[in-house]
Amino acid sequence: MANFYKDNTDLKFQFSHPLMGKIVELKEQGFKDFGKFDYAPQNIEDAIDSYDKVMEIMGDICGNVIAPNAEQVDHDGPVCKDGRITYAAGTQQNHEVLTQAGVYGLNLPREYGGLNFSMVPYVMAAELVSRADAGFANIWGLQDCAETIYEFASKEIKDEFLPRINKGDTCSMDLTEPDAGSDLQSVMLKATWDEEKQTWYLNGVKRFITNGDAQIKLVLARSEEGTTDGRGLSYFVYDKAWGGVTVRRIENKLGIKGSPTAELVFKNAPAKLVGERKLGLIKYVMSLMNGARLGVGAQSVGLSEAAYREALKYANERVQYKKAIINFPAVTELLAVMKAKLQASRAILYETTRFVDIYKAYNAISEERKLTPEERQEFKKYSKYADMFTPVLKMMSSEYANQNAYDAIQVHGGSGFMKEYPVERMYRDARILTIYEGTSQLQTVAAIRYVTNGSYLAKIREYEQMEFKPEFAALKAKLVAMTDQFEQACALVAGKGDEYVDFHARRLVEMAAHIIMSYLLIIDSQTCTSFVNSAKIYTNKSEAWNNERFSYIQQFNPEDLEPFNAVKSEELPEVE
């Protein structure tokens, strides 16, 4: 019997992190649920043991149900008929078994049927599901919507919708429209208040909606007539049972084919307002988006893990010239670098998750009482860390998932190109990861301000202050030099105008990311030998990658932008 949690000790390791105690204490708020719910923990050890045991259930379902279904689900896909979507049979089974296991609503409070877990096990569950089937990870991950309802909706809406999550109702996040993709300020779907019926009604079209036929929907709509920007948008919750929304079609996609992507028509669909009017985009969606980006990080790490394992297995089995191909240096390097990228991605995934955990917990406490000045300071510190790390995590882990899927096929040679092996599916599934919930280019836009205002540098210098075992002295010296180089690169770009900064933004963000992820691997190596090889490989690779970026920035002059800009006026000759 496979178990995707038990066969990967790097996961349980996360529960031993020094911040875990603090995270559990903040989440359980004095273990107030103990005695009130028969499954609530009484202390930190109890809570972490429950995390471990529930992850074991997730690992079992992922290994024995979801992964074996993945190939058929990819082949069958969902079907759209008479305005409704039917999942592939395997998808239905996955969802049913997870519902039976009572694991939906993992981080919802117990009063709403949830398990009140912190974000670390929640993200781990997403990683496990994605390793089994990255497409199904979307349906699983959309329970994020419950988090938004919990944080921003009225008590009445919470009571109405939240208990349904644990019972298996699925969600969708309806943001994108034909003319509003990355630019959500352009959303046009109309919300009108009917004074007589005392209800909001939605009219319009949404496109590219993942799990579009879900029972519970969060919909971004224009509630303020005559407005054209983000300040005219509000957030609504819609129940499928209320009617008025039909599925016009589902997309035929390159990957994640089991996850239905729908075009929806809203015709006088009743809805309820979430939170306050006009805060839809500027507050609620932004919060949801950060959660979703963390989710894509988990999805990316899960897929990287799956791709690495397939490649490793094949390289050990495949014999050429009378030896297993893993023994050829070119293949050895491919695999070792895949593993380093995987472990580096996982390191930043959980580092970010811990930051999110802490600031969210303070946020929840602040709903009930005023935070002390020290708590307020902690809250600010960790929410800033979360904002800084989320775009880097999303960009780096999704890019690495793609690279790992690519290399997994390469290790398989011609066989990897065939449908008989799962790596071609992983390669297709990976492709969306650098695109949805904000492209890598948009993550760079979100991250660059922390380059220019010195936040990444300050955080890196903080890591630098940590004590490491003597055998890591050489690696650390390297990272210190790389940090000086990064600082110098920032100085080279500064003061040369926004266009110049934007042009080099990706390079600068990646330089910071490489240093941060190297440090995280070294930190984990202090307590667990599993990370030592990857720490060495990743730091050395990072040094070379950063040298390349630095050299490009160093020799670059403002006038070098001109040949790039020429592409904007390019006109291709038309042939009669």
Added chain:
Amino acid sequence: MKEFIMNKKLKIVVLAKQVPDTRHVGKDAMTPEGTVNRAALPAIFNPEDMNALEQALRIKDKTQAEVILLTMGPGRAADIIREGLFRGADGGVLLTDRKFAGADTLATSYALSQAVKKINPDIILAGRQAIDGDTAQVGPQVAEKLNIPQVTYAEEILDIQEDKLTIKRRLERGIEVVSSPMPLLITVHATAAPCRPRHAKQVMKYKSARTASENAIPEASYFLPLEGNEHLKIAEWGVQEIGGDENGFGMAGSPTKVKKVENIVFQAKEAKKLTASDSDIDSLIVELISNHTIG
């Protein structure tokens, strides 16, 4: 199964056995002496007993029945009870006593039937057979000793009424639908629905469930005391608790004597060569059907 509200709360006993995992046999599964190397094989919940548990839980879903696991074995067989609790059962009894040791199917069914009498259930569910002995005798023998009806090879419980159950049986050459009054014993076939997974909340609720013997061993900081937490107590019953004829238990009550264990090595001396012609393949298919290898 049709929706049906019972006037009284049904009580269901699931007979379950902890067995060595003979389906995932490694190199060291057998000792050089030709006996099973139990240390090398993980102990698991007998697979068909798991199918039986699912049928019990489905009845519980519909009728609020109480599901109690009953297992006989050494102290570590308490794991079987916990596994059942994690998946939705309400309680369990571990039959454990030195006097039960060395029992064959006759003595085992005697001990189980004595314990069942004490619990007094409406329905007894068991797997068709265990993967270590493959006898398929224990279930039917328990029913005989209790003098109640038995339905073997069950695949699905189709309907449940105040006074009778309707059951689909999976037989070699088809299916049969039968009904029986309660109390009755049902043995469940592997083709029945697989058991539901562990339930997160049940796992957290029952993770410190334990027997009195286990309670004597040092425990984790978060284990709740058994005192005052009735739901966490796994009952341990011995000869004294279940009563009956002392000579019916264990070695004394077991007429089966193993005379000799022989290793059978499959050899390819009965190999047959076939050409790729249609007629050769046709005759092979006919042969395999007639000797029941397939079909």
